[in-house]
Amino acid sequence: MLDIQGLSVAYGPVKALQDVSFEVPTGTITAVLGANGAGKTTLLRTVSGLMRPQAGRVTLDGTDITRMAPEKMSRLGMAHVPEGRGVITELTVEENLRLGELGRARNGDPVAIERMWEMFPKLGDRRAALAGSLSGGERQMLVIGRSLMATPKVLLLDEPSLGLAPRIVAQIFDLVRTLVDEQGLSVLLVEQNARSALSIADLGVVLNLGRVVTTQEAGALAADEDLRHAYLGF
């Protein structure tokens, strides 16, 4: 379980997160929703160690990881897919996947690269191509595949739907749901596309101007019209 307690983060004088607390229970999808600038990306960057919080604590299965360097996190089973997809465009598809494998969690069982070619046949066809030549949807598949090679316990996804056609988004969300159900992965999913996110999430957290407005069961959140209109835009 990923536990976030009283997290406050600032960029100089700009307070991006204030006293944010919630939990991501093991084997669930927790969606963090909110408008542009709500602090969603900042939240993920702080959890994965790219940013230092002013206050608060983050623990992963009881281990305090609040100020741990990001390069140590993958060994503990944390995988962060950053906003804008994060494929390394100058490396080949296969090299991107191999990098994921090199950072594999300490007690994870190796995943054969052939598994990825089965899951994502399009990537298999283009294994020797530079990742920069892939389409947006293929890139998103590649980063998710790369995370899986690292056998994570917790997956942080920053706007995986950004710029993708609805059909591809549905495909990716289905895949994430399947991974959670079959492998007991915990997912912290950041989205502006609140409707799609809530349709696969177990829990929803609404952020506004750096503060948690509410944390609820996803279905209940989607049913609350006032909240939806006020913060989620649908």
Place this chain on the structure above:
Amino acid sequence: MQQLITTLLNGLTMGMVYAAFALALVLIWRSTRIVNFAQAPMAMVTTYIAMVLIEGGLNYWLAFILALLSGFVLGAFVERVIVRPVEGKSDINAVILTLGLFIVLHALAALVFGSDYKSFPAPFGVRGITVGGHSLAITPFGIFTIVAVIVVMLLLLLLFQKTDVGLQMRASAFNPEVARLLGVKVSSMLTLGWALAALVGSLSGLLIAGGNLVHPGYMDSVVVFGFVAAVLGGLDSPLGAVVGGLIMGIALSLVSGYLGSGLVSLAALLILVAVLLVKPGGLFSHASERKV
């Protein structure tokens, strides 16, 4: 004809040395966006280390290898202690720093080793090889130079393309943040990159020194030619550095052989200006990435 062959062979040999030096500059540029002007005096210092060891009675080859290793250590030291504090800050800071280091190393070398010309030994003859009565322009040391640079380049290619560390080094250079998220110790990779670059720079220093006179400034023209070679090839491309180095070596040798050696620096400058005007990204600049 005889003169043309001589000129081309000389150009090839020097081109290999420039290629190695340009490669050293590219390795650092690619990972830290810094043009390391101090590469020249760093190579000079390691050459003096080799000379001291040889004069102390050590076997030439042992001294050669120890000097390369000392270059490796010096590169790591410079990155960790001197460059690290300004990494990620404004690029101009780092450039001023490498220029400062250039001056400091010069001064230190003059103090410790003296600023007069000293002759550096060569392990092989530096006279032309004779084949069937004809004397060729290529010397045994020239052949060694070419082979040594090719071997080192092949080893680097293997390291970068075929090993896990090489993959992690490339990932760190291309996208440090994503590399860190994938568990790559990016800061160690940068140090290793500087160390390897300094080793390659030292190799070119030792190869130029062999059978020649050295003094604290003997590498200074090489950093200029190596820099032009790197820009010519495209500062981001190791292959470009090698090709650029070979072109520079042969072009400058032709200028020096047919137009006069006084024009070599001017020719280098003209090549630089021509590249910047015609193909500013260099011959091997990456095709721009697909936008999605």
